[in-house]
Each structure stands twice: as C-alpha cells, then as structure tokens.
Amino acid sequence: MLALALGACSNDDTPKNGGSASYDGKNYELSIGSMEYFGARYDANDVNNTAVIDFYLESAGIAIWFEMNVADPNTEIPGGPYLFANTHAANTFSNGSITTIVDEQEQELSITAGTVNVVVSGENHAVSFSCTVEGGERLTGSYKGTLLWSDER
Numbered sequence: 001m002l003a004l005a006l007g008a009c010s011n012d013d014t015p016k017n018g019g020s021a022s023y024d025g026k027n028y029e030l031s032i033g034s035m036e037y038f039g040a041r042y043d044a045n046d047v048n049n050t051a052v053i054d055f056y057l058e059s060a061g062i063a064i065w066f067e068m069n070v071a072d073p074n075t076e077i078p079g080g081p082y083l084f085a086n087t088h089a090a091n092t093f094s095n096g097s098i099t100t101i102v103d104e105q106e107q108e109l110s111i112t113a114g115t116v117n118v119v120v121s122g123e124n125h126a127v128s129f130s131c132t133v134e135g136g137e138r139l140t141g142s143y144k145g146t147l148l149w150s151d152e153r
Contacts (some may be wrong), residue, residue, distance in 0.1 A: 017059050017145030019127070021062060023098060024137050026070045033125065034148035035077055050088050053077050055116075057127070064129075064139070066116055067095035076149060080121040082114050084131070096131065098139055103130040 019030040038052040050069040055077065057064045068082055071090035085092040096111030114131025130144040 010130075014082070015146050017143075019143030020126060020143075021064060021139065021141030023062070023100065023133070023139045026099075028141075029059045029063075030055050030057045030062070030141065030143050031059040032148070033057050033127070033143050033145060034111070035151065036150045037076070050090050052088075054126075055093075057099070057141070059083045063099040064141075065095075065099075066098050066111070068093050068116070073105075077118055077120070082116040082118065084111065098133055109135065109137075111139065114139070 018033065019033075021028045021030055021045045034056045036054040036056075038054065047123050050071060053068045053070055053076070055066045055068050066082070068079060069075055069088045069090055069092045072078065078093050081090050084096070085094060088094055093111075094115060096114075097108050098111065099106055099108040100115045101107070110133070114129060114133050116127065116129045116131075116137065119126040124144070125146045125147050126142070129140065131139045133139050
C-alpha cells in the first residue's frame with residue numbers, strides 16, 4: 001500500500017513536449033519543435049528591419065516549416081499572432097511548407113495562407129496554427145513545450 005501511494009505522488013512537473021497536426025484527413029504526432037535564428041535581413045529593399053527565424057515542428061512522417069519575421073533581431077521568437085503575408089513585416093510568416101511521406105515518397109507543399117499563434121512562458125512555448133496549403137487542403141495543429149534553439153548567424 002505504501003509503494004502505491006509513493007508511486008502516485010510525483011515531483012516531476014516538467015511539461016512534456018508534443019502536439020499534433022491534422023492534414024489531408026490524417027493526424028500526425030508532433031514531438032520536436034525547433035528554431036533557427038538567421039539574424040537581421042540585409043536586403044536593401046526590405047524597409048521592415050526584421051529578423052528571420054525558421055520555425056520547425058516535426059515527427060515521424062511529417063515536417064512543418066514557417067519562416068517567421070520578428071521585429072527584434074536579438075531575440076528568440078516573441079509571442080503573438082503571425083499572419084501569412086508576402087512581405088517581411090514583423091509578426092508575419094512569409095514562407096512555409098509541409099513535408100509528408102506518401103507511399104514512401106517525400107511530398108513537399110507550400111503554405112499559401114494562415115495564422116500561427118505563439119505564447120511564450122519562460123522556456124516553454126505553446127504554438128497553434130491554422131493554414132491553407134497549395135491545392136486548398138487545411139493544415140491545423142498545436143505544439144507545447146520547449147524548443148531547440150540554433151543561432152545560424
């Protein structure tokens with residue numbers, strides 16, 4: 001009886017990383033989230049003064065990528081909504097794709113519209129997304145947990 005009581009009490013309050021995505025009638029588990037920071041844009045035509053963070057969510061059979069544009073070139077991804085746009089304005093994503101394995105073949109399709117919402121709490125992130133992929137299919141999902149971080153400057 002004592003062993004049962006001790007096993008039921010856990011001091012492990014560490015949040016678990018993970019989430020799920022739905023695309024083309026299939027559900028996928030998302031087990032890894034990561035960011036690659038590329039720094040400020042150096043395009044003379046870019047009047048937005050934004051920085052680029054490539055944001056990835058992935059697991060077996062699926063990889064989702066968003067090219068996020070952030071206002072502060074010295075930060076990890078700040079919280080807020082990010083809208084798909086053909087500009088590099090802050091709080092937008094200007095590129096994105098979903099890659100799946102179909103009949104043992106990799107299939108990559110571009111994201112053409114949508115929103116990504118990010119909530120930051122310390123080192124933990126809650127991300128939800130609702131997007132349209134080329135061809136009109138919907139891509140939705142969410143992820144909670146820590147994100148791997150890489151500075152690519």
